[in-house]
Amino acid sequence: VVKVVRETDAVCTLGLEVRDWSGHLAGQHVDVRLTAPDGYQAQRSYSIASGPEDEAVELTVERLVDGEVSPYLVHELHEGDELELRGPIGGYFVWRPELGGPVQLIAGGSGVVPLRSILRHWSAAGSDAPMRLLYSARGWEDVIFREELSRLGSAVQFTLTRSWPEGWTGGRGRIDAEVLSEAAFPPSDDPLVYVCGPTPMVESVAGALVTGGHRPERIRTERFGATGG
Amino acid sequence: MMQAVDGNAIAGELFCHFGTEMTEVSGRCTNCGATGPVGRLLVYRSGPGAVARCQECGAVTIVLVQIRGELRVDTGGYEFSHR
Secondary structure, three states, X not given: OOEEEEEEXXXXXXXXXXXXXXXXXXXXEEXXXXXXXXXXXXXXXXXXXXXXXXXXEEEEEEOOOOOOOHHHHHXXXXXXXXXXXXXXXXXXXXXXXXHOOOXXXXXXXXXXXXXXXXXXXXXXXXXXXXXXXXXXXXXXXXOOXXXXXXXXXXXXXXXXXXXXXXXXXXXXXOXXXXXXXXXXXXXXXXXXXXXXXXXXXXXXXXXXXXXOOOOHHHEEEEEOOOOOO | OOOOEEHHHHHHHHHXXXXXXXXXXXXXXXXXXXXXXXXXXXXXXXXXXXXXXXXXXXXXXEEEEXXXXXXXXXXXXXXXXXX
């Protein structure tokens, strides 16, 4: 661990220097394994937040209340500590410039993490594929990568589901058919869509996309589930 | 009801077993005939393993079980179309 950045109350980004790292694709994850002194092991998957071109490999981890691994990663880990990783892993929830666009990214909560990797890759590769992010979070203070995403201007649309700052002009409420029709590429553009977030959010958004006329084979999902990470 | 995750979630185990990235590999559900990549299967994780079900009919396609530190993979419900 070479760097620890606190993103929100419950989320931090770990910058890692990984021995023999082969490089990763935007959207991939790693498995992190922790071993207790008594030999007990716990393993969880975490999305890579950095772009392939970035120097350090970054994992952005949300602390889950009853989690076994995430509270340790978010609160106990310090610069200089070591972690056991397997990866990079996954090829399905990956974007490469040759896949083209337009690309519609849709995130719920910490589901923004692999999508940030995709945005960084898109920007570093100088891709001319149109790309947009629609990101729902509970409140503005829960938005991860706030400053970085705000710099992307109209390519990023936020919608807050529980509370909003005074004078908030962004979206309010969950991502539903209406929000999609206002903020996402329409089915007529046949966008490649990446949806990542908690399982119920991903299922409701994917359902709304298909009902709205998007082709299922153009929609890639990554559900976080409730696995007690 | 346990919440599903995607086929991506077992990418690490499948990589260890097959020696290659598997989530983009396509296959066919032997129950209903639906085709699609492993990444689209619905995965249910439990203590010692994981069950991947067909995204269309819900039939069991791939089962992963960790037995005494060794990973066993049963792909009996899924025909890989190419490897």
